[in-house]
Amino acid sequence: MDINEARNYIGKEATIKGWVYNSRSSGKILFILLRDGTGFMQCVMAKNEVEDETFARAKALTQETSVIARGTIREDKRSPNGCELTLKEIEIIQLTRDYPITPKDHGVGFLMENRHLWLRSKRQWAILRIRHQIERAFRDFFDNRGFTLVDAPILTPNACEGSTTLFQTDYFGEPAFLSQSGQLYMEAAAMALGKVYCFGPTFRAEKSKTRRHLTEFWMLEPEIAYITFEENMKLQEDMITYVIRDVLKNRKDELDIIERDTSLLEKVEPPFPKIYYKEALEILKKHGKAVEWGDDFGSEEETILADTFNKPVFVHHFPIGAKAFYMKPDPEEPNTVLAADLLAPEGYGEIIGGSQRIDDYDLLLEKIRENNLSEEDYRWYLDLRKYGSVPHGGFGIGIERTVAWIAKLPHVRETISFPRLLGKIYP
Ligand code: 4AD
Ligand code: MG
Numbered sequence: 001m002d003i004n005e006a007r008n009y010i011g012k013e014a015t016i017k018g019w020v021y022n023s024r025s026s027g028k029i030l031f032i033l034l035r036d037g038t039g040f041m042q043c044v045m046a047k048n049e050v051e052d053e054t055f056a057r058a059k060a061l062t063q064e065t066s067v068i069a070r071g072t073i074r075e076d077k078r079s080p081n082g083c084e085l086t087l088k089e090i091e092i093i094q095l096t097r098d099y100p101i102t103p104k105d106h107g108v109g110f111l112m113e114n115r116h117l118w119l120r121s122k123r124q125w126a127i128l129r130i131r132h133q134i135e136r137a138f139r140d141f142f143d144n145r146g147f148t149l150v151d152a153p154i155l156t157p158n159a160c161e162g163s164t165t166l167f168q169t170d171y172f173g174e175p176a177f178l179s180q181s182g183q184l185y186m187e188a189a190a191m192a193l194g195k196v197y198c199f200g201p202t203f204r205a206e207k208s209k210t211r212r213h214l215t216e217f218w219m220l221e222p223e224i225a226y227i228t229f230e231e232n233m234k235l236q237e238d239m240i241t242y243v244i245r246d247v248l249k250n251r252k253d254e255l256d257i258i259e260r261d262t263s264l265l266e267k268v269e270p271p272f273p274k275i276y277y278k279e280a281l282e283i284l285k286k287h288g289k290a291v292e293w294g295d296d297f298g299s300e301e302e303t304i305l306a307d308t309f310n311k312p313v314f315v316h317h318f319p320i321g322a323k324a325f326y327m328k329p330d331p332e333e334p335n336t337v338l339a340a341d342l343l344a345p346e347g348y349g350e351i352i353g354g355s356q357r358i359d360d361y362d363l364l365l366e367k368i369r370e371n372n373l374s375e376e377d378y379r380w381y382l383d384l385r386k387y388g389s390v391p392h393g394g395f396g397i398g399i400e401r402t403v404a405w406i407a408k409l410p411h412v413r414e415t416i417s418f419p420r421l422l423g424k425i426y427p
Pocket of ligand 1: 219221354
């Protein structure tokens, strides 16, 4: 029996295969909290109901000892599962000694060194389940709307998001780079399949040590042929709203475990506020920030902007040159591009970057040259503007930042099983 199915076994015999999370005894009664991966279950053993030897064995169980427990499921309205296990027999698979992570408080450095074990703690368990639900909701959202999932390559010959954060590797004597984004490939795929998305790991050699930067992170990137700039933002609003509602509905217990106050999340619904970059500059200046036309915003600036609204907010129409080379200038305001970032409230900042892409061959070539990118490397990308070019756009959403926001975590390192951070690759 899986613990998360226990409610269906009330009054019946059951076997739980798992691990001891903690245990305590009050003389004649033992309380053992077991976990099996699907949940946590209070197990109770009374001395006068079992053999002395069974009771002694159960009493000596240590944290993280692997066990197979047998007994009867009893209704218990006070327990989180609505039931508990009356223990009759417990078989030890391996008796654990000196488990390094004890119920006392440990420093984050120590926990990160023991990330392979830390994953077993209730909080980390809950976070990983929330992450899974978020990923599932994202995929459902796009699959339900007729998008095709297209997997983008990881080894790439060129940069997508600027050459300063590339991880270089050797590809049979030639330089190759770990992908920073699947976008350029999704543009090719969108011309073949119309509405596509990729979902995979992306890499940035970020020198910044912040609570929102990883060097390896997962990004979901939709790309849509013929979409307009406004439709693109609408798609993002619908997606965020769908995912939040899905997680609030399906991961309520896990959100409770991590003590997430969900009142602001419950209020997330379209339309989201939308402000021009130039309006964002004004807000930031009022907060005493020395920002000038052309600057890209950092974490602090994003936090100020997002906190001004208490809702996800789009900042759009960035100055030409502040962001990536492929963004399309707005014909109505030619010193700006049709790009929008979505900033999450509660201090989380940018979770989405999106834009209309340049669809004109000559302009794209000019931008490639201006940015000192190799024309040869981008020949295939330019081809897309030579053969049936159409207006198109898309966006990329970072999974870890989204999880950090929805679960309200202080740092992205807890949002992924084995985080890769500046100077950190163990375990
Ligand atoms: O704004 P970015 O750089 O946009 C792109 O890569 C586009 N090519 C996406 C597209 O249009 N298809 O990154 C998109 C998102 C960010 O908003 C953020 O959520 C996440 O990816 N991200 C990171 N997350 C964690 N650590 C990092 N170092 C990140 N860099 C970007
Ligand atoms: Mg960005």
